[in-house]
Amino acid sequence: MIRLENVTYHYNKRVPALDSVSIDIDQGEFVGVIGKNGSGKTTILRHMNGLLLPGEGSVTVKGMDTKDPSSIFKIRQVAGMVFQDPGSQFIGMTVEEDIAFGPENLGLPPGEIRRRVENSLSAVGMTGYNDHTPRTLSGGQKQKVALASVLAMEPEVILFDEVTSMLDPDSRKEVLSLITQLHENGTTIIYVTHCLEELVHADRLIIMEKGRIKHDDNPRLLIGQGNVVNSGLGLPTVMELSRRLLEAGFFEPASFPLSREELRDLLCQLK
Numbered sequence: 001m002i003r004l005e006n007v008t009y010h011y012n013k014r015v016p017a018l019d020s021v022s023i024d025i026d027q028g029e030f031v032g033v034i035g036k037n038g039s040g041k042t043t044i045l046r047h048m049n050g051l052l053l054p055g056e057g058s059v060t061v062k063g064m065d066t067k068d069p070s071s072i073f074k075i076r077q078v079a080g081m082v083f084q085d086p087g088s089q090f091i092g093m094t095v096e097e098d099i100a101f102g103p104e105n106l107g108l109p110p111g112e113i114r115r116r117v118e119n120s121l122s123a124v125g126m127t128g129y130n131d132h133t134p135r136t137l138s139g140g141q142k143q144k145v146a147l148a149s150v151l152a153m154e155p156e157v158i159l160f161d162e163v164t165s166m167l168d169p170d171s172r173k174e175v176l177s178l179i180t181q182l183h184e185n186g187t188t189i190i191y192v193t194h195c196l197e198e199l200v201h202a203d204r205l206i207i208m209e210k211g212r213i214k215h216d217d218n219p220r221l222l223i224g225q226g227n228v229v230n231s232g233l234g235l236p237t238v239m240e241l242s243r244r245l246l247e248a249g250f251f252e253p254a255s256f257p258l259s260r261e262e263l264r265d266l267l268c269q270l271k
């Protein structure tokens, strides 16, 4: 679905932000990406829909090269991106204009545009907000409108860049449950986060370090084997506890619990 081959990228600096990165993402995967600040997470995401073009190497989305100007419109349609700061994404004067902007650019008929606007608003739980001004919404609502604008393009892949970092706990839960639902319906998800708890549904975890992919494997294995901690990244309390139980021999890395509920179930099964 998305393939990076030996991608190197410099932002006018001697040290590359991405250093010979190769990765292959299959349709329907939920890929979590973690790493310290400045490790290249945002830069790698921006390569996945052609917002940045590789200095060296190549990026293809469904076989289309991001360096091919005639493909970029289609690539952006296939791979939508939601940013950390939702305010940076607004274009329209009203929520409806904002969400309709992408579908209008696709040249869709008015009825289809309306259908997409209503479906997207409903998906994020904001039906009826059509005439609101994006600026007057709360942080959580802005992030939901930003997501609705991406959903209205009906993308096959959605790239999320620390989208919950500015949300209150309730909005965060709502956005996460919507993402889980999108994944269940077949959307490919690439999810950059600081919070490992958010990756309960990830099939794959990438750990970035200094512009390189340090690990790329099953999240349970990587966390269970200590690769996250060894990369200098902290674990949430529940996972810290699970690591101690694992070290004490209660279970294997492959069955490492990724949530409080999974830990409870695992403990209940112990003899």
Ligand SMILES: Nc1ncnc2c1ncn2[C@@H]1O[C@H](COP(=O)(O)OP(=O)(O)O)[C@@H](O)[C@H]1O
Pocket: 011, 013, 016, 017, 035, 036, 037, 038, 039, 040, 041, 042, 043, 044
């Ligand atoms: N617009 C920019 N101009 C110059 N350097 C940048 C820019 N954006 C990121 N960088 C640098 O590139 C590296 C990777 O950054 P980034 O991809 O934003 O990391 P992350 O998202 O993991 O925090 C860092 O060293 C950062 O300082």
Ligand SMILES: [Mg+2]
Pocket: 041, 042, 043, 161
């Ligand atoms: Mg970033």
